[in-house]
Amino acid sequence: MQTTQVYAVNRQQTDCLEVRTTDLEAPPAGHARVRVEAAGVSYGDVLFQRGVVPGGPKPPFVPGCDLVGVVESVGAGVTGLEVGQRVAALVVSGGYTTGINLPAERLVPVPDGVDPVRAAAVSLNYFIAHQMLHRVARISSGQSILVHGASGGVGLAFLQLAEHIGGVTVFGTASAANLDLVRRHGAVAVDYRNEDFAVAIRDSVGGVHAAFDPIGGPHFFRSYSVLRRGGRLVAYGQNDALRDGKPNMFIGAVGFLGGIILPNLRPDGKKTGFYNAWSLEKSQPQAYREDLAQVLDLLSADKIAPREIHTLPLREAGEALARAERGVTGKLVLNCT
Ligand SMILES: NC(=O)c1ccc[n+]([C@@H]2O[C@H](COP(=O)([O-])OP(=O)(O)OC[C@H]3O[C@@H](n4cnc5c(N)ncnc54)[C@H](OP(=O)(O)O)[C@@H]3O)[C@@H](O)[C@H]2O)c1
Numbered sequence: 001m002q003t004t005q006v007y008a009v010n011r012q013q014t015d016c017l018e019v020r021t022t023d024l025e026a027p028p029a030g031h032a033r034v035r036v037e038a039a040g041v042s043y044g045d046v047l048f049q050r051g052v053v054p055g056g057p058k059p060p061f062v063p064g065c066d067l068v069g070v071v072e073s074v075g076a077g078v079t080g081l082e083v084g085q086r087v088a089a090l091v092v093s094g095g096y097t098t099g100i101n102l103p104a105e106r107l108v109p110v111p112d113g114v115d116p117v118r119a120a121a122v123s124l125n126y127f128i129a130h131q132m133l134h135r136v137a138r139i140s141s142g143q144s145i146l147v148h149g150a151s152g153g154v155g156l157a158f159l160q161l162a163e164h165i166g167g168v169t170v171f172g173t174a175s176a177a178n179l180d181l182v183r184r185h186g187a188v189a190v191d192y193r194n195e196d197f198a199v200a201i202r203d204s205v206g207g208v209h210a211a212f213d214p215i216g217g218p219h220f221f222r223s224y225s226v227l228r229r230g231g232r233l234v235a236y237g238q239n240d241a242l243r244d245g246k247p248n249m250f251i252g253a254v255g256f257l258g259g260i261i262l263p264n265l266r267p268d269g270k271k272t273g274f275y276n277a278w279s280l281e282k283s284q285p286q287a288y289r290e291d292l293a294q295v296l297d298l299l300s301a302d303k304i305a306p307r308e309i310h311t312l313p314l315r316e317a318g319e320a321l322a323r324a325e326r327g328v329t330g331k332l333v334l335n336c337t
Contacts, residue, residue: 001033001072003099006317007060008049013245013325016049017318018060027075027101034087034102036069038120038311039095041320041332042153043239048093049321052241052252057093063321064095065277066124068116069336071107078104086110088123088292090277096317098336108292111300119296121306121331122157126295128277129157129212132234133165135287136275137210141167146201146211146226148219150187151178153306153331154236158212159185160304169205173197181307201226213259216240217251220259224272233272235260245325311335 003024006017027033045063048056057063068088071081081087087107094100110119133139145162149155150172162168163186172187182189188204190197201208207228213220214237224233241252260272280287298304308330312320320332 006096029076032074034069036336037116039334040066046325067095068120125153126157143209144169216255229269236275
């Protein structure tokens with residue numbers, strides 16, 4: 001079978017992607033071949049392509065951390081997967097493609113009737129928000145949390161999933177135009193350009209049980225400073241390590257050292273750590289399938305809904321990546337059919 005893939009071929013801001021067509025072999029034992037229908041595009045793809053994430057893939061590589069498609073064939077020893085079945089998967093890279101072989105255990109069934117583009121729009125964002133809320137910070141009713149970038153894809157996922165827990169006080173930072181959206185999801189909206197979130201939190205609840213921060217750099221320390229005793233900073237992004245198109249590894253290092261490593265040494269009862277979508281794979285191997293299935297079930301039951309979805313054809317992945325870097329309202333999804 002021939003497959004079309006979009007490769008990141010360098011670390012530049014433009015002309016960094018190249019469309020290539022190659023043969024995809026039959027799936028090896030324990031694997032299935034998926035005809036990809038939709039692949040999510042996220043700001044994290046930009047950070048990987050620009051080389052800002054330590055340990056990220058090196059060019060040439062195929063970006064894309066989430067995909068949805070249909071099982072086309074299965075290798076020897078695969079059970080529990082039917083040809084023709086729709087599945088979703090999270091991958092470290094490889095999503096921008098029309099076809100891929102993946103280990104069968106990575107493929108999670110998509111409930112009947114769920115649109116593949118909508119499934120791709122929620123898979124990564126809601127999966128990571130779910131894991132950070134439930135498995136890392138273990139948030140429960142009566143607690144309070146701080147969500148940065150609350151109007152963004154992951155931010156909105158936090159707000160919607162916290163609404164399901166119920167009784168959680170949520171502070172959500174966003175820019176002025178997005179404050180109403182944040183409020184509509186039951187959060188206390190803080191305009192991060194004109195207000196100090198630390199003051200807003202101290203004045204109302206004193207401190208939060210958890211802060212979820214994708215901004216990075218010195219921002220991690222500011223989020224840590226609003227934790228109450230026993231609270232946890234969950235850092236999960238490094239937006240500030242790429243500003244105005246320029247990677248700034250110094251800012252990234254400052255965030256890790258000053259916001260995560262050093263605060264953890266203080267005997268103040270607070271904890272800090274960096275989370276990514278693969279953080280729990282060793283300690284909780286069942287969590288991947290359970291949590292992705294749960295997110296897809298919530299979507300199927302209309303209990304979560306991504307903000308606007310913008311679709312582009314796979315061949316326009318370069319435009320999608322550029323839009324993700326400029327900042328987009330809603331979720332970008334590549335149509336791979
Ligand atoms: N660790 C992982 O495995 C993983 C996986 C996926 C994504 N991520 C990370 O998650 C982050 C969010 O991704 P996304 O797809 O949700 O991005 P997104 O949809 O572009 O949303 C980002 C939001 O951040 C807000 N923002 C920017 N600067 C801010 C600041 N200083 N304070 C508060 N908010 C600020 C913007 O809000 P306004 O428009 O209102 O200004 C924007 O809506 C990225 O850093 C990405 O790398 C991590």
